[in-house]
Amino acid sequence: MRPVRTAFAGALLGTLLLAGCGQGGAPTAATASSAPASSAPASASADFPVTIEAGNGKVTLDKKPERIVSLSATHTETLFAIGAGPQVVAVDDQSNYPPEAPKGDLSGFKPNVEAIIAKKPDLVVISNDLDKIVAELGKVNVPVLLQPAATKLDEAYEEITELGAATGNKAKAEEVVTGMRTAIDKLAAQAPKDRKLTYYHELDQTPYAATSQTFIGQIYGLFGLTNIADKAPDAAGGYPKLSAEFVAQADPDLIFLADVKCCQQSKDTLAKRPGWKDLSAIGKDQVIQLDDDLASRWGPRVVELAEAIGAAVAKAGAS
DSSP states (O other): OOOEEEEETTEEEEEOOOGGGOOTTSOOHHHHHHSOGGGHHHHHHHTOSEEEEETTEEEEESSOOSSEEEOOHHHHHHHHHTTOGGGEEEEBTTOOOSTTSOOOOBOSSSOOHHHHHTTOOSEEEESOOGGGHHHHHHTTTOOEEEOOOOSSHHHHHHHHHHHHHHHTOHHHHHHHHHHHHHHHHHHHHHSOOSSOOEEEEEEETTTEEOOTTSHHHHHHHTTTOEEGGGGOSOOGGGOOBOOHHHHHHHOOSEEEESOSTTTOOOHHHHHTSTTTTTOHHHHTTOEEEOOHHHHHOOSTTHHHHHHHHHHHHHHHHHO
């Protein structure tokens, strides 16, 4: 767990960041909502300085950031979900949600230091330290918060809570995490698990898949599904390249496509692949077209991904 430490009158007091490990002395959504409105400015100022132990080490923010640049589509979604949207002045060109987010012309894959500095940020949020952007921005004293791609749900919850602390929106972030936990736990509990359904999650039509050890694979695991990619001869760090023959032989009960918007894949395109037209999932209309973005991000909208999986499992379980 990565702790966040907040300074009160010069003294650093430990506060618990990860909602999954308990909230400790941090204010819950309930206590925040019951506090008088007039106390909000005082509590906001008292939350700084704050130190976040992020992927790039300890990052200290002396005051609430007012000009945030996000170079991660997932973190852009999170910032707006936790109430930090008004503080976001620029985003990368992959940040396409929510609609009110700024239209981005920056690149998170080939970050341009000069272009980022031109936005006059007092905080830059990234998910990858490409081209040593952390060190480059550090040379001009721009704080950078590196929040890598989550590998499990608890890490996603932790990052959301950390972003809340870093932006002065701690209570709202904790509220978001609590809502996510409740919704996902409920969906998982409702899923019929008396049938051992198998599935295949397609990243692209190569086809690359994702095993149960990946973030997305663990979401499927909540619904009692068995991943055919787990038996791939080369797991390739959790993202094996499968042969068409491997998928045909496994004949999964459910097929989830995460290459719909990018590559226009569907039940019809799958049926045209060699040896796939007789797959059970195709014949029983159990090919699920996911939103590519939801299937590749680990922010608050992971609940919507879980809802899509839960609906597919319920349908298959009833058939």
